[in-house]
Amino acid sequence: MTRGYEDEWTFEALPPVHGRGFAQTWWGRAWLQALEDTALDGGQLKKGRKYAREGAVGAISVRPGRITAVVHGHRADVLLRQLGDAEWDRFLDTAAGRSGHIAALLDREMSPHLVEDASATGVELLPGIGDLEPGCGCGVWDHCPHTAALSYQVARLLDRDPFVLLLLRGRSKRRLLDELQERSAVRAAAPVAPEAGAEPEGVPADEAFAARDILPPLPAPPPLPERPGRPPALDTETGPAPGVDAAALEFLAADAAVRAYRMLAEALAPGHGGRPVEGRLTAGQDAVRMAAGDPEARIAARIAEHTGRGRAELDLAVRAWQVGGAASLSVLEEDWTPGPEGLARAHAALERAWEDGERPPLRASRNRWTVLDANVQLRYGRDGRWWPYRRHRGRWIPAGPAASDPASALAGAADG
Incomplete structure (x- = not known):
């Protein structure tokens, strides 16, 4: 149960946990990675995990820049730098730029694309090495068992609601949503581009350069379509040429449309800067990726044949791809x-x-x-x-x- 004011949340003591990791989400594990990379004494961390598993961490207070709890009679604090106003402006512009970012947060999910897009603008949401600063009444200057136990339990809170991290960085959930709504309304009210064929109004280059600090920003790119386009059907009255598999061509066209849509979404993301959006895949990896798109059985059999895999081997490779992409496929195939x-x-x-x-x-x-x-x-x-x-x-x-x-x-x- 959570209680408190807008800028401070208090969570009741979490129950003991046994036989599982403290963090199940990728952002919760990133929090623990920052803790474990920062602490100098692994023995202290081990004691902290034991305290946390036993339920020795009391009610946890979360407020901008600080988390606090009493652990085995000692007040433990962990500090995290708050984002400045300029950083929050860049983050809010990034989050408002794609509706999926806000929807994910409201669904208590931290989109990796949001974190990457924010990082591209110089805003680091997740802590890194040295960012989690400990302070404890026991007097230990490094992470002690008490601050470690607190940090492990906070990873469980982050799993439940990533707004806990955003509050730590300096913004309450209510304030964030209000500011995001305001930015979204401004975007929706922005003037549309002139109609095709209209004579554009020009500004001499020397005047534009002289007024560079007061001119309005360039217009935003056109909005991203709601979904990838659907390629035309090839099932027509005229049959395909000998040796041409129309169904396979339709599958390839649909796959290309989905990839193009994803690449366009990444390219239009704020702060992207034209970076490449996906790594180069080998022919074998790309075949597995296509097979993961659920083609009809006949096309899947052709993919298996041309990659030198049987259907069982291809199904196993697809399973690996679905849980972790090319990295997971490499782990499956490499010994x-x-x-x-x-x-x-x-x-x-x-x-x-x-x-x-x-x-x-x-x-x-x-x-x-x-x-x-x-x-x-x-x-x-x-x-x-x-x-x-x-x-x-x-x-x-x-x-x-x-x-x-x-x-x-x-x-x-x-x-x-």
């Missing part, structure tokens, strides 16, 4: 051995992921850790993330998205 540095990071992550005695027995093989006497497995990706797998009918199946915390990833595999 590799981390180098000494990567292996050390993997072992360190496994060591701090569970409390004493809670870690399940694991059998390691190259980049894969399999839980003994269970049909679940963790695969360590080249990017340092952990991917959950579950054994089904003799095959290892991707069980969910990656996590930086192996305990959270394994919980996803067990729940899948």
